[in-house]
Amino acid sequence: MPKEINIENNTHLKNNPFAVPNDYFMTNKEALENMLFTQADFNIPTDYFENNALFIKTLTKKAEQEDLYTTPDNYFETLSENISKRLEEMPNKQHQYKKIIFINTYVKWASIAAIITGIILLSWIYFFKEKNNIYEQPCLTIACLSKKDVIKNIDEFDASDIEDVIENTDTPPIKKQSADTLQNNLNETF
Amino acid sequence: MENKDNDILELFANLSTQNQALKLLIERYQKPLYWQIRKIVINHDDTDDALQNTFIKVWKGLGSFNRESSLFTWLYRIATNEALMLLRKRAKENNIPYENVSYFLSNSLTSDPYFKGDEIQKKLQQAILTLPEKQRIVFNMKYFDDMSYEEMSGILETSVGGLKASYHHAVKKIEEYLLNHS
Numbered sequence: 001m002p003k004e005i006n007i008e009n010n011t012h013l014k015n016n017p018f019a020v021p022n023d024y025f026m027t028n029k030e031a032l033e034n035m036l037f038t039q040a041d042f043n044i045p046t047d048y049f050e051n052n053a054l055f056i057k058t059l060t061k062k063a064e065q066e067d068l069y070t071t072p073d074n075y076f077e078t079l080s081e082n083i084s085k086r087l088e089e090m091p092n093k094q095h096q097y098k099k100i101i102f103i104n105t106y107v108k109w110a111s112i113a114a115i116i117t118g119i120i121l122l123s124w125i126y127f128f129k130e131k132n133n134i135y136e137q138p139c140l141t142i143a144c145l146s147k148k149d150v151i152k153n154i155d156e157f158d159a160s161d162i163e164d165v166i167e168n169t170d171t172p173p174i175k176k177q178s179a180d181t182l183q184n185n186l187n188e189t190f
Numbered sequence: 191m192e193n194k195d196n197d198i199l200e201l202f203a204n205l206s207t208q209n210q211a212l213k214l215l216i217e218r219y220q221k222p223l224y225w226q227i228r229k230i231v232i233n234h235d236d237t238d239d240a241l242q243n244t245f246i247k248v249w250k251g252l253g254s255f256n257r258e259s260s261l262f263t264w265l266y267r268i269a270t271n272e273a274l275m276l277l278r279k280r281a282k283e284n285n286i287p288y289e290n291v292s293y294f295l296s297n298s299l300t301s302d303p304y305f306k307g308d309e310i311q312k313k314l315q316q317a318i319l320t321l322p323e324k325q326r327i328v329f330n331m332k333y334f335d336d337m338s339y340e341e342m343s344g345i346l347e348t349s350v351g352g353l354k355a356s357y358h359h360a361v362k363k364i365e366e367y368l369l370n371h372s
Contacts, residue, residue, distance in 0.1 A: 005365045017307025
């Protein structure tokens with residue numbers, strides 16, 4: 001499929017593709033002469049000739065609307081020359097254009113990076129606060145006590161409980177165990 | 191052309207030589223006016239009708255021709271007018287809105303026994319038929335008849351700038367049509 005078609009330089013297309021019946025112009029000339037010589041009473045609308053140009057304008061009125069905009073004299077003749085001139089001036093402008101693109105790209109990526117950093121920062125602050133909140137709340141179980149705490153406040157406990165309390169403080173964190181291991185432990189216990 | 195036409199007007203001015211004026215007028219303008227009309231109405235028979243009407247109007251009005259424009263301009267104006275009037279008449283007869291007359295003309299082109307163009311020439315004519323009426327007339331006058339913008343300006347009573355714009359738009363639209371239909 002061609003990318004461009006130029007009809008103005010195509011001599012083949014400029015040829016008249018219409019034909020007339022054989023000897024049409026010869027016979028028509030005679031017919032016209034006879035008709036005009038013999039028939040004198042043709043009816044022509046009043047003011048036909050006065051308004052003739054006006055008729056064409058009226059008939060083409062709709063199309064006329066497309067021609068409301070005219071161009072200065074020799075506009076199309078000088079158009080290609082003007083475009084060439086503009087193109088010659090283009091390199092400097094192109095450089096500027098590239099700069100603008102660079103700035104725009106930089107701003108875009110900087111904005112995205114800022115947003116991501118912001119999200120990470122907020123998430124971190126949120127989770128950090130949550131974590132602190134957990135530790136800030138009173139534990140209220142023996143597991144939260146250390147042996148040092150028990151020794152420090154030994155007077156607070158009953159003598160009979162001290163041994164159990166000491167045994168259950170500083171509890172190591174529960175390790176993740178498999179189901180089999182847990183089952184074995186249970187079997188050993190009971 | 192204007193100087194040439196003075197002989198017709200001088201012959202017509204004398205009652206005894208009016209028939210010679212008519213013969214000369216028909217001889218000189220029969221073909222150019224036929225082709226002007228034909229490119230607007232497409233069909234040969236319709237062109238024949240419009241051409242006859244044109245010469246009737248010319249013959250009846252030649253006495254009142256005031257030489258404000260050239261005879262050439264005046265004749266082309268009447269021929270163009272007659273062609274457009276005939277299109278209106280055909281649209282009315284076929285009960286189609288005038289805006290859709292191009293479909294009627296496209297069919298007329300396809301069935302015209304006096305169209306001798308090849309496929310690309312037919313495509314060009316179909317592209318021309320898609321144009322608004324005035325652009326179509328301007329394009330035909332410039333492209334096929336190589337008429338000057340000044341002459342066209344006199345016939346269509348439009349500024350030279352306007353005609354150039356019309357022609358330019360017409361060429362672009364036709365090239366686009368041909369590109370899309372190739």
